[in-house]
Amino acid sequence: MTLTISALKVSIGGSEILHGVDLEVRAGRVHGLAGESGSGKTMTGLAVLGLLPHGSRTAGRIELAGRDLLGLSTKELNVVRGAEIAMVFQDPATSLHPMLTVGRQLTEHMRHHLGLGAKEARARALELLAKVRIPGPEAAIDRYPHQFSGGMRQRIAIAIALACEPKVLIADEPTTALDVTVQAGVLRLLRGLCDDLGLAVLLVTHDLGVMSAVADEVSVMKDGLVVETGPRGQVLREPRHPYTRALLDALPGETVGTGTPGRETPGQDLTLGGEPR
Amino acid sequence: MSPTSAPSKTGKAPSRASRKRSPLARFLVRRVVTALLLALGITLVTFVLTNLVPGDPVSANLGQRALGDPAIVAQWRADHGLDKPLPQQYLLYLGGLVHGDLGESQQSHRPVSEDLADFVPATLELAGAAILVSLVLGVAFGVFAALRRDRLPDHVLRVLSLVGISVPTFWLALVAFYIFFYRLQVTPGSGRIDPGMTAPPHVTGLYTIDSALAGQWDVFSSAIGHLIAPALVLALYTIGLLTRFTRSAVLEVLGQDYVRAARAKGLPGRVILFRYVVRPALVPIITVAGLAFGSLLSGTVLVEAVFAWPGVGQYAYKSATTLDLPAVMGVGLVVGGVYLIINLVVDVLYGVIDPRVRVS
Ligand SMILES: Nc1ncnc2c1ncn2[C@@H]1O[C@H](COP(=O)(O)OP(=O)(O)OP(=O)(O)O)[C@@H](O)[C@H]1O
Ligand SMILES: [Mg+2]
Numbered sequence: 001m002t003l004t005i006s007a008l009k010v011s012i013g014g015s016e017i018l019h020g021v022d023l024e025v026r027a028g029r030v031h032g033l034a035g036e037s038g039s040g041k042t043m044t045g046l047a048v049l050g051l052l053p054h055g056s057r058t059a060g061r062i063e064l065a066g067r068d069l070l071g072l073s074t075k076e077l078n079v080v081r082g083a084e085i086a087m088v089f090q091d092p093a094t095s096l097h098p099m100l101t102v103g104r105q106l107t108e109h110m111r112h113h114l115g116l117g118a119k120e121a122r123a124r125a126l127e128l129l130a131k132v133r134i135p136g137p138e139a140a141i142d143r144y145p146h147q148f149s150g151g152m153r154q155r156i157a158i159a160i161a162l163a164c165e166p167k168v169l170i171a172d173e174p175t176t177a178l179d180v181t182v183q184a185g186v187l188r189l190l191r192g193l194c195d196d197l198g199l200a201v202l203l204v205t206h207d208l209g210v211m212s213a214v215a216d217e218v219s220v221m222k223d224g225l226v227v228e229t230g231p232r233g234q235v236l237r238e239p240r241h242p243y244t245r246a247l248l249d250a251l252p253g254e255t256v257g258t259g260t261p262g263r264e265t266p267g268q269d270l271t272l273g274g275e276p277r
Numbered sequence: 278m279s280p281t282s283a284p285s286k287t288g289k290a291p292s293r294a295s296r297k298r299s300p301l302a303r304f305l306v307r308r309v310v311t312a313l314l315l316a317l318g319i320t321l322v323t324f325v326l327t328n329l330v331p332g333d334p335v336s337a338n339l340g341q342r343a344l345g346d347p348a349i350v351a352q353w354r355a356d357h358g359l360d361k362p363l364p365q366q367y368l369l370y371l372g373g374l375v376h377g378d379l380g381e382s383q384q385s386h387r388p389v390s391e392d393l394a395d396f397v398p399a400t401l402e403l404a405g406a407a408i409l410v411s412l413v414l415g416v417a418f419g420v421f422a423a424l425r426r427d428r429l430p431d432h433v434l435r436v437l438s439l440v441g442i443s444v445p446t447f448w449l450a451l452v453a454f455y456i457f458f459y460r461l462q463v464t465p466g467s468g469r470i471d472p473g474m475t476a477p478p479h480v481t482g483l484y485t486i487d488s489a490l491a492g493q494w495d496v497f498s499s500a501i502g503h504l505i506a507p508a509l510v511l512a513l514y515t516i517g518l519l520t521r522f523t524r525s526a527v528l529e530v531l532g533q534d535y536v537r538a539a540r541a542k543g544l545p546g547r548v549i550l551f552r553y554v555v556r557p558a559l560v561p562i563i564t565v566a567g568l569a570f571g572s573l574l575s576g577t578v579l580v581e582a583v584f585a586w587p588g589v590g591q592y593a594y595k596s597a598t599t600l601d602l603p604a605v606m607g608v609g610l611v612v613g614g615v616y617l618i619i620n621l622v623v624d625v626l627y628g629v630i631d632p633r634v635r636v637s
Contacts, residue, residue, distance in 0.1 A: 049541050074546075081543030089541075094534040097553060099631050108552075109542040144632045160542070 001065055001167035002026050003048065003085070003200055008060035010040075010047055010224075017043055018224045020060065023202070025168060030194050030201045032215030032232070034208055034247065039221040041204045042090065045170040049087055050077045064168065083113040085168040086161035090176065092153035096145040096160075102129075103141035106160055113164045128159040132189060151182035158189065165197070172204045187214050208247055212236055220244045304628045304635040312621045319613035320374065323606050324367050333600075335359075357383075370606075379610070380603030384596065389607040392592060397611055398482025399469060400577055400588035405483075406508035408570055411515035416562060418516070419523020420555060426528065434520060441517025446576045450510045450583040457506055464506040467585030470499045507584040511576050515569040522565045526558035533557075559630055567623035571616055 003025040010018040018040045025031045033041050046052050048062055048069060062069040069080065089095035097105060106128060107121035116124065122141070129137035132155040145153055154174055161169055171190060175183040191214045194201050205211060211218055211232070218236060219229040220243065228241040239245045335350055343349045354360045357380075358369055373380065379389035422434040457464040465471060469484050477488040477496050485504065488496035530536060531554060539553045578590035589608060596604035628635040 051537055051540055078543040078545065081541055083543055087538075087541045089534055089538055091534060095538040097535045097539070097557075098633060099556060100552070101632075108548070109544055112544060112548075146633050157538075 003168045004063040006061045010043055010056055010058050012053055012056045021226055023219055025200045025202045027200045028198045029216040030203050030214050032211040032218045033204045034206055034211055035221030040224040041221055042172055045172050049081050082109045083164045084166055086166040088157050088161045088171040088174050090173045092157050098145055101142055101144055102156055106163055110163045128163055132159045151178050154186055168200045170202045300635045308621055308624045312617050315617055323609035327602050327606050379607040382601055382604045384599050384601045389603045393607050396589040396592045402483040403507055404577055406504050407511040407573055410508055411512040411519055415516045415519025416523050418520040420527050422524040423527035438517035438520040441513045447579040450580045453506055453510050454583050465502045469503050507580050507586055511580045515573055518569050523562050526561045530554050530558045563623050563626050567619050570619050
């Protein structure tokens with residue numbers, strides 16, 4: 001399924017934050033969204049799910065399978081949220097409920113969206129935990145988020161996002177809070193899911209190194225606008241916008257722009273450090 | 278309930294595994310032991326404080342002529358154990374306590390424990406009703422205000438809760454009694470039930486519960502009717518306080534990432550409200566509630582006086598003014614015990630609500 005954002009404008013309390021964002025995220029592809037802090041990456045993701053802060057106004061179109069998500073009521077959106085489009089948030093330490101077990105947080109929306117019974121949902125939750133490579137799923141499922149490390153929590157958050165087999169995954173800087181070795185594992189996981197399940201992934205990051213490792217397409221945002229978009233190799237090797245060039249120059253050069261887009265060589269250019277498999 | 282309580286699945290070390298209690302149970306045991314130690318501390322404090330009182334119980338209890346006779350005074354002191362050194366008096370007192378013996382009231386000439394058994398349930402019924410009402414209304418109003426933030430209901434509730442917090446309880450009690458009983462006659466008068474009725478058979482001492490148990494519904498409705506006005510008066514302060522605290526606690530939680538994450542999962546609003554918002558908000562609310570209920574207890578003395586409620590507040594007042602030391606100590610123990618229980622309940626609720634407290 002393709003998620004198409006066109007001419008998206010968002011204003012909060014009178015001031016315009018997004019000035020007409022265009023993005024297309026296709027099935028089986030990882031679309032990297034880069035840009036400096038405050039450029040509107042998170043707001044773009046939140047707008048897709050209708051989760052913008054109170055008092056926000058939107059204009060433009062966000063299209064999924066022929067529907068304009070911006071025109072949906074909360075009730076209709078709740079059918080899309082979690083089930084068709086899922087989101088992984090920036091900080092895994094705060095985006096999990098501290099008082100609910102991992103199992104509860106993995107199963108509650110499955111039971112709601114898919115109508116599963118407690119047993120089926122639990123079995124599926126165990127599968128998911130194994131899929132995101134949480135060691136000892138049987139024990140992990142009854143534990144609480146604070147009993148896991150940051151990297152584990154981010155994997156749990158990803159498992160929760162994937163629980164209802166969404167078609168689109170918005171991952172908002174899923175690796176920023178993690179150290180480099182853990183980063184690579186999470187990214188490899190996302191890449192694999194995208195290839196195996198045909199998931200459309202919008203990967204928000206301001207780390208071009210991460211971008212070059214997994215993205216098929218790359219878009220660069222600045223001040224609420226997408227200033228450059230295209231296949232990874234093209235954008236990272238021959239940036240046309242001066243801002244993209246500046247971003248690239250600020251990077252320790254060696255990890256960027258090598259090889260062909262990640263889809264053809266999944267995992268090959270994950271030079272971000274080892275993670276025991 | 279406790280997630281990590283099944284460590285013996287492998288069966289390798291059954292003896293160790295069976296000795297190992299679940300985190301919640303261990304947490305509870307720890308709290309209860311602490312509470313018992315505190316209870317011992319309370320007996321010591323009440324004993325010392327009561328003996329520090331400058332008044333002389335002898336002169337408060339014997340008449341002029343008896344006081345003039347040293348033999349009578351000495352006899353009285355010996356009868357009441359006052360001739361022994363203080364530490365020994367304390368130990369004697371503790372020994373009596375273990376057997377439920379709180380001494381004899383010098384005023385009613387009955388065992389203090391019997392006096393308390395008469396008066397304490399009345400106060401428990403009043404305070405318990407007030408606590409229940411303030412929890413339900415305070416939390417409900419607070420959640421509602423937070424969800425309607427900066428709109429009309431929020432403003433109205435803010436003013437009302439401010440009134441509730443700032444109006445002195447004794448004044449409110451007088452005004453409420455005057456308006457609702459004398460003027461409007463919508464509430465029954467003083468006491469726990471209508472004058473013509475007999476109390477229900479004693480089970481708990483709480484008339485509402487005892488009458489319901491006995492199926493005496495006329496007594497039940499009378500008891501409820503008599504309870505409403507004083508309980509509301511007593512509860513108004515805590516309702517206001519809890520409304521304000523709940524509002525801010527809920528607003529704080531509403532801004533948390535995990536609430537937004539729950540919305541992103543497409544969960545129904547009702548599930549998000551109770552599971553994701555109210556539950557975490559309860560932690561600070563419980564803290565405040567525990568403290569507020571302490572002050573609610575002191576408010577009962579005034580409310581009992583206005584509504585002629587035959588509770589422990591009136592008893593405490595009379596015993597204190599006549600230097601009836603055993604009675605005063607008995608009341609001190611009861612009040613201290615109630616504080617302890619409130620604290621214990623608060624601690625246990627922390628553990629039940631928030632797994633981080635019990636799972637290390
Ligand atoms: N609640 C809010 N109210 C008003 N403005 C906001 C709010 N949240 C964010 N903004 C503004 O919206 C703009 C875009 O913010 P956004 O969070 O989308 O940036 P970002 O690209 O995700 O940055 P980062 O890389 O730091 O996460 C910023 O200028 C920010 O100041
Ligand atoms: Mg962001």
